[in-house]
Amino acid sequence: MRVERVVPDLTVTDLRSAVAEHSAVLGLRVLMDHGWIVTLGDEEGHQLSLITRDASAPVNPDVSVFVDDVTAAFARAEAAGLEIVHPLTDEPWGVTRFFYRDSDGRVINVGMHTDRE
Template identity: 30%
Template sequence: MDLVDAYPIIVTDKLGACRDFYAKWFGLEVIFESSWFVYLARQGARPWSIAFMAPEHPSAPPGPEPFSGHGVCLELQTADATAEFQKLSAAGAPIRYALTDEPFGQRRFGLFDPAGLWIDVVEQIEPAAGFWDKYMIGPAN
């Protein structure tokens, strides 16, 4: 498969609020917008995108019910979680999990978007000594 893009579509009735949230806090640009669908993306060396679709539109593919806020998180990996936390906090972003160094090897903070999607902003750091030992299965055969 020669992908051009890959992105989640969050089914929600909060299209405008989600559009504004990702544009304001994460610098995404609106690439396409209609009354039932919004597609946002960040261009450049590390592009990423996300879309939001109204639940009642007839073009919806089979299966996606409105997002309930459970079972999914969006990981945004950054080189400097501290700088991103300071920038977003100073600007008033609705941070729900303060910047924390986790023993499993991430510096992270988090917040919910208007659709209820958890956004985990992470930086990979060195895990606590021995943290992963009890979770490892062993060498590949």
């Protein structure tokens, strides 16, 4: 299993304002907008996600880690005895993912693109 991308996830109360603020200051543009999460980025691959409330999980993640084999990552999380907060799920927006909670209480979203929109 290989990590392909790591994206911080900031929980925000006003998505539109947060997008405007971070775009203005950081010069990032909208790469993805699902209405509840917006990912900003640049041409070099730097990304930042802003999220109000996750569409299918019980909690918002603190960070998203995209891998080339999410099933292997899930097996590793289970073998490590970590709390699985959101089960391995094929999401309707083309990502297979799961969430685990680390020992400091942070929620990590681990996923891979399974269908390009």
